[in-house]
Amino acid sequence: MNIGAIEAGGTKFVCGIGNEHGEIFEKISIPTRNPVETIKDVIAFFDGKEIDRMGIGSFGPIQVNRDQSDYGTILETPKTAWKYFPLLQTIKSYFPKDMPFEVDTDVNAAAFGELKWGAAKGLDSCVYFTVGTGIGAGAVIDGKIVHGLLHPEAGHMFVKRHPKDDFVGSCPYHGDCLEGLAAGTSMKERWGKAGVDIHNEEAWEMEAYYLAQTAINALLTYSPEKIIFGGGVLNHPGLIEKVREQFSKLLNGYIKKDEVIKNVENYIVLPGLGSEAGLKGSLALVL
Template sequence: MRIGAIEAGGTKFVCGVGNEHGVIEDRVSFPTEKPEITMANVVGYFKDKQVEAIGVGTFGPINIDKSSPQYGFVTTTPKPGWGNFDFLGALKAHFDVPYGWDTDVNAAAYGEAVWGAAKGLDSCVYYTIGTGVGVGVYSEGKLVHGLVHPEGGHILTRRHPEDTYDGFCPYHGDCLEGVAAGPAIEKRWGVKAVELPPEHKAWEMEAFYIAQAVAGSILLLSPRKIILGGGVMHQLQLFPLIYAEVKRALNGYVQAAEILHNIEDYIVSPGLGDNAGLCGSLALGLDALTNSRK
C-alpha cells in the first residue's frame, strides 16, 4: 500500500509516503506559511506519488464532526491566515482518495499506540511540548474526541511560587501552554531553551508545570502509558525532575507499581521519536482506506 501522511505543525509541515507496516518510505518538510503557499507545497509533493489515501494530523483547533459543513476546517487557531481554513477541501480539490483527519497530537498518540511506546496497550496520553503544547488521548482502544477534541495544552495550572512571568497564550495567558511551551521559556529567561544549561533552574520550573498536567491526566484518565514528546522534551534532564514532581503531586494516592516503583517506564519519550506524528497520520490514512473498502 502507498499511504500519504501529513503532519501539519504550526512551525513546519512534514509530508511523507509510507506503507501498512508503518514504514515511512519518503518524506519532505517545509515551513508553515500562509495557507495558499503551504498547501501548494503539499499538493506539489503528492501530485506524482499515487497514494491510495491520505492521513492528516494538524495543529488546531479543528472541526472533526463529520456531520458539520465545516468538517475538515481549522477553526480558532491563532496561526495567522489559518483560522476557518478548509484544509481537507483544499486537498480534495486535487486528490480523490479517502482521508483520515485528526489533531497532530491525537495522530502522534495513535502512532505510538499502533507502532510505538504504547504498542499493545489500550490507552496512552501523548504530550507534545514545543512551540505550543498539545495533548492527544487514546483510551480503551480508540482516539478520544468528545465535544470537539482534547485541548489539554490549555488547562489552567497552579503557578510556581517563584514564577513572575505572565504567560504568552493569547487566549488564557498562564495556561499550560502559556507557561511551559518553548516560547514561554525563552520569554521568561531571555534566551532560547536550547541555550540554557542542564542545571539551570528553568528546568525545575518547567518540570513543575509539566508534572501538574501529567498528574492530572493520571487522575482523570488513568492511562497505561504517558508519552512526552516535542522539542522541549529533547532536554532529557527534564525526565527525572518530572518523575519526582509527579510523585510529589500524587503523594501516594494512586497505588500503582508503574508510578510508585517503575515510573521511568511509565512516563517515557516517544518510541517513534520525531516520527510519531507522521506515523500516526499514516495510521489515520490507513484506517480511512480500510474503512472505505468495507
Template sequence: MRLGAIEAGGTKFVCAVGNEHGHVEEKASFPTTNPEETLQLVLSFFQDKRIKALGIGAFGPVDVKADSPTYGTIGNTPKLQWKDYALLAVLKEKLGVPVKLDTDVNAAALGEYMHGAAKHAGSCLYMTVGTGIGAGAIVNGETVQGYSHPEMGHLLIRRHPNDAYPGKCPYHSDCLEGLAAGPAIEARWGEQAQKLYQQEEVWRMEAHYLAQAIMTYTLVLSPEKIIMGGGVMKKEGLHNMVQQELENLMQHYVPLPDNYLAAPGLADNAGIVGALMLAKDAH
C-alpha cells in the same frame, strides 16, 4: 499499500509516503505560509505518488467530527490566513483519494500507540512540549474526542512560588502553555531553552509545571502510558525530573506504573506514523 501522510503544523507541513505498517518511505517538509502557497507544495509532493488514501494530523482548532459539514476545517486559529480554511475538503478534491483527519497530537498519540513507546499499552497519552503544549489520548483504541477535540495544553495550574513571569498565552496568560511552553521559557529566562540546559532552576520550575498537568491527565484519564515529546523535552533528564515531581504531588494517592513517562519511541516521526494509520483507516 501506498499511503500518504501529512503532519500539518503551525510552523511546517511534513509530508510523507509510507505503508499500512507505519513504514515511512519518503518524507519532505515545507514552511507553513498561507494556504495557497503551502498546499501547492504539498500537492506537488504527492503528484505521481499513486497513494490510495491520505491521513492528516493538523494544528488546531480544527473540526474533527467526521459527520460534520465542516469536517477538516481549521477553526479560530491565531494564524489568521488559515481561519475557516477547508483543509480536508481541498486535499480530498485535489488528490481524489479518501482522507481522514485528526489533531496533530492525536495523530502522534495514535502513532506511538500502534508502533511506538505505547504499542504494548491498552491506552496512552501523548504530550508535546515545544512552541506550544498539546496532548492527545487513545482510549479503547480510539482517539479521545467530544463535541470538539481536547485542548490539554491550556489547563490552569498552580504557579511556582518563585515565578513572577505573567505568562505568554494570549487567551489565559498563565495557563500551562503560557507558563511552560518554549516561548514562555525564553521570555522568562531571556534565552532559548536549549541554551539553558545547565541551569538547574529552569528545569526544576519546568518540571513543577509539567508534573501538575500529568497529574491531572492521570487522575482524569488514567492512561497506562504517557509519552512526552517536543523540543523542550529534549533536555536530558527532564523526563526523570517530571516523574519525581509527579510522585511528590501524588503522595502515593494513585500508584503509578513502572516507566510511566517515556520519550517517543518514534522520535520525530510519531505524527507522520499516526497520520499513516489515519490513512489506513480512511482506505
C-alpha cells in the same frame, strides 16, 4: 498499500508516503506559508505518486467530527490566513473522489501513532503532550482518539504555580495556564533566552514541576496506561527524569498502581517514534 500522510504544522508541513506497518518510504518538509502556496507544494509532492488513502494530522483547532459538513476545516485560529480554511476539502479535490481520507489534530495523531507503533504499543490508552513553542495534547482511550465537543486542548489547563515563580505567564488567553507557564515561549520570556541556552538549575526544576502536574492531571482525568512527552523542550537532557521525580513527589502515592508507583520510568516516557510520531500517526489515522 501505499498510504499518504501529512503532518500539517504551523512551522512546517511534513508529507510522506508509507505503508500499513508504519514504514515511511519517502518524505519531504515544506515550510508553512499561506494556504495557497503551502498546499501547492504539498500537491506537487504527491503528484504522480500512487497512493491508496491519506491521513492528515493538522494543527488545531480543526473540525474532527466526521458527521459535520466542515470536517477537516481549520476553525478559528490566530493564524489568520488559515482561519476557516477547508484543509481536507482542498487536498481531497486533487485526488480520486473515492479515495479514503482521515483528519485529526497533529497531537491526537501522534498519540495514536505512539499507541500503534511507539511507546504505547500494545496498550489501549495513552496521552501525548508536545512541549515546544506551545503545548499540545492528544489522547487515546480504549483504543479510540478522544473527541467530543471538539478535541483535547489540554495544553491550556490550569495548574498550581511553583512557589518561586512570579512570571505573569505568556498565554495571550489565560496568562498563567500550563502553556503560559511551561511552553518554550514562556521559558524564553521568563529567563530571557531560548530553552537550549538555559542552564539554570532552578529553571528546569520549575519546568519539571509544571510538567509533573501535567502528567498528574492527565493521569487523574484520562487514567491512561502511558504518558508521553515530546517536543523541542524535552530535548533538554535530564528533564524527563526530573518530571518523573516531581510526579512521584506531588502525586504522593495517591494512585496505588505499580505502573505509577514502582515503574514510573516506564509510565512517563519520551516518544517511541521520536520526531516521526506526528507523521506516522497521521498515516495510522487512515488504517
